[in-house]
Amino acid sequence: MTTKSGLTKATLASSLAAAIALVSVQAQADAKKTEKCYGVALKGHNDCAAGAGTTCAGTQPIDYDGHYFKLVPKGTCTAMKTPKGAGSLTEKM
Secondary structure, eight states: OBOTTSOBHHHHHHHHHHHHHHHHHHHHHHHHHEEEEETOOOTTOOSBOOSTTOOBTTOOOSTTOTTOEEEEETTOGGGOEETTEEOBSSOOO
């Protein structure tokens, strides 16, 4: 089947797969430069969630909640100081 622009569904699917692969490669490169640091994000500024009952980016309800992480440059997490203590490479209970 051909779309109005003349592209086939297979071509569109192939293009989409290539775009997803490119995003995945970029994410892997970024992951080598960053680490998840729990307990350092301000309210609503977390990168994603951790633990039961959480969702994802931007949903942290309070400052420095140890269940949420922020991506920080690799090797800097545990040196970060907050009013609730240092950052952690693992979820704080």
